[in-house]
Amino acid sequence: MLFIKNGYIYTMAGDIIEGGSILVKDGKIVEIGKDIVAPLDAEVIDAKGRMVTPGFIDAHCHLGMWEDSMGFEGDDGNEWVDPVTPQLRSIDGINPMDITFKEAYAGGVTTAVTGPGSANVIGGEFVALKTYGKRIDDMIVKFPVAMKVAFGENPKRVYEGQKKSPITRMATAAILRETLFKAKAYLEKKERAKEDPSKMPEFDMKMEEMAKVLKKEMPLKAHAHRADDIFTALRIAKEFDVDITLDHCTEGHLIADYLAKEGKPAIVGPSLTDRSKVELRNLTFKTPGILQKAGVKIAIMTDAPVIPLQYLPLCAGLAARSGLDEMEALKAITINPAEIVGISDRVGSLEVGKDADIVIFNGNPIKDIDCKTFATIINGEVVYRK
Secondary structure (H helix, E strand, O other): EEEEEEEEEEEOOOEEEEEEEEEOOOEEEEEEEOOOOOOOEEEEEEEEOOOOEOOOOEEEEEEOOEOOOHHHHHEEEOOOOOOEOOOOOOOOOOOOOOHHHHHHOOEEEEEEEOOOOOOOOOOEEEEEEOOOOOOOOHHHEEEEHHHHHHHHHHHHHHHHHHHOOOOOOHHHHHHHHHHEEEEEEHHHHHHOOOOOOOOOOOOOHHHHHHHHOOOOEEEEEEEOOOOOHHHHHHEEEEHHHOOOOEOOOOOOOOOOHHHHHHHOOEOOOOOOOOOOOOOOOOOOHHHHHHHHHHHOEEEEEEOOOOOOHHHHHHHHHHHHHHOHHHHHHHOOOOOOHHHHHOOOOOOOOOOOOOEOOEEEEOOOOOOOOOOEEEEEEEEEEEEOOO
């Protein structure tokens, strides 16, 4: 058992508990509040004067897909020979031994939603996993959480270089539509085969995975920076009645009123970077605050390795400095991403019954640039201590 006492506990599920305690047993939170007595056999951590939060969550990154300090040997994020690769599973390309995992949890990030890059129109399946562990199978919180699709410059650039489609935004949209139509037909054939097994279509792994999107077992995770690309993503999602998240959403602040009416969540970032391509010309840390004030549920992302994962709270802090409410900034890296990707039953807030993913800080990670992690706990285990 583990007992954390005397902390300023930001539960993200209610009021801040000043001088509060958390009791952890078998990897779960079993009690939280004031006036809790520590069991005699519990390991005690005194968090006096320190801020205690849920472990931070990055809703969009590529942790373990591009290994640190390596070239081609560690590059497993894009299978860029075919624009349609929904059958690819992130869990088969992640190296949890990469140093970036340790840097992430040392910085307070305990859950990462990671997966393929944006070279392809359909890139493959994302996973939500804990940042501590040696075997991916034991680290998974939820798989799959989403199907990566990409709009805008990236697919155009990759396939223009190969002199094959798509080299226009029209082709990108058409390829995604065609694949969804094929998946719909594939599902219909399988349905008819229930009464007549002779009508069962030949197994198609790509269609099997896209069928999960059509059945709303997972959303499209849409890489879209520019306003017109965001609208195209929404248009296709409506056409096929599928769920979607708007990832990057760089120009979201220009169309915030429209996005609020659509009711889809935005995973914003990476903002702590240069305007390295045309579709980033309106990049600003003001985007999260403008979207949140308009009524859009937001999360903040690093797109690691673009921004190293341990700087997720720094990104939230810079968004707060640019107009996002401080508590909303904290929500954007805790409970909001948990709800957006469908893992809030386990992580994102400090509540009885949830995973004991807890971070103790020497300061406020949203406000203090020199804030340090005092301790990180994942699944009830102290994995980092200053």
